[in-house]
Amino acid sequence: MLRVGLTGGIGAGKSVVARRLAERGATVVDADLIAREVVEPGTPGLAAVVDEFGPGVLTPDGALDRPALGKIVFADEDRRRALNAIVHPLVGRRRQELVDAAGPDAVVVEDIPLLVENGLTAGFPLVIVVHAPEHERLRRLVEDRGMTEADALARIRAQATDDQRRAAADVRLDNSGPLVDIQAAVDALWTQRLAPFEAHLRTRTRAARPPHAVIAEPDPSWAVQGERLLARIRRIAGERLIRSDHHGSTSVPGLPAKDVIDVQLVVADLDTATALAGDLADAGLVRLPDRWWDVDRDGVEHDKAIAANADPGRPVNCHIRPVTSPTWRDALLLRDWLRAHSEGVAEYAALKRDLAARPHESVDEYAMRKTPWVNGALARAEQWAVEVGWEP
Template structure:
């Protein structure tokens, strides 16, 4: 099962994308629909809302008067927090019930209006955000949903900012055009990324990429931050720390377009216990890689567990290493050493480019690494570097 988080500001066009994914075979779990369901007459949700906001939020027939509730709940941050504290847990419980009833190989589209505000983004292997500029969203809300301009802008202001949404977005769908353009973008996303992603997860396979050195991408730090948040959530207390490592962690350095993340664990047994959680997060186990090439005599302490992303559009390697072991320490030291030494950075880049023509890219770099390990350790000792 692959779970996709879908969100966007009010009036952005999220429903169009959700409907398109549904037509293509996705199982849509709609947060708005569930939010209405959990406050129907006779529900625990409606009872709690009345307790918090009074009888005036009810219509004469006993149903929830949504405009009346909005006028109260969106008037200040404290009341909005009260509303969210009532609704979010109930919606979450119902969402999990619906997902549990879906087929094991389903692609679940979780349509969550407040995905960013509720800090749920790291729960999903892929987050899709639909966006349109505020003025365009206001005009749509006025024309199609009968909002006043003041009400539309108040609702937009109460939601996450564009900057906050961009921080969690793996995919940013711009909806500044017409609905047909947005549908076409959603269809392309489904066929080019979501379906291959789901296929790889189902087969427990990583996305394959050909080795190539590309120019430094300023988006790498943001992509890594999302991966770190996702892996921190998936691993929970079993991860002692989660770090962006490898060449893409060195600002300005050309590298393979692959994000490397290290998850530091207590033991290899703890790493093995995380296999299912990492698969659910989109990172299947790569069983043929169980150790790093040792650069000390203590070869047993260079073992690790290796996972990699099933997402064809964001190759990511996940190295689970034991806290304090030399491979875990070196993974943290290496990007710091490269960042502090431009000459070494250029030296390593040349080695990597030469290795592209070798039968095995990783093996071709090993002679250089055997010499680099003591050099990096010496630099660390001389400069007081600590992980």
């Protein structure tokens, strides 16, 4: 099963995306519908809301008067928190029941308007954010839903900002244009990413990668992507982690690199590393079988576990190293030395581009040919570490 978080600001058109995903075969769990269900007349949820906000939030026939409640909670953050404290646990329990009922090969899309606001993004291996400009969202709320402009703006401003949603998004769908455009974008997403992602998770197979090294220009979003991945991993790993870091070339600003996010987890021992690698499916990663190891600067092998991406849209290497291995320290030392030395970045970038330009060179050969430079850089980095008092 692949669980996907779907969100977007009010008026962005998230329901259009949810419907199209359902047409393609996804199991859609709609938090808004569940939120209505748990406060239907006669439910404990509605009784709790009335106890908190008074009978003025009821219609004459005893149902919840949503516009009346909305005017209260969207104008007062404390009152909104009080409502969320009642409704969110009820919605969460019902949502989990529906997820558990889906099949083992399902793509479960959980449509959650406040996914970002409620800090739920790390619970999904992939998050889709539906976006439209504020002026277009405002127009839709006024013209299509009959809201006043003041009420519409209050609801928009009560939610996460565009920047906050952008940081949470693995996929950002622009829904500011014609219906046919967003439907085509969803179709491509399903075919190229979601369906293969689910199949790879189910079969514990790493997504395919190019056989040769392809160097990309520096991407400022690599750092955000690394932290997003680590948040998912930390949620699963818990106290087993001694430390966790984004390392490798994508962690160095301004350094061209293969478009692969490398993260490093340091744990107590190899047994813990192997077990953790097998537990990372909820982060979208699958354990690679067989033996894996690092070779340190003295040529000594050190065992580790590796998990890699099942998601065809985001290559990831998750290196899980015992704390007794010296290679985890070297990985952080090289990263931090490069961050502090622009001349080292320039040297490394030139080497990468030269090696990647060689015909018929595999990724493994590319990595092997970098080793002499890396070992020399580590020797320089050790001297720098002494000079500045660096510690990992």
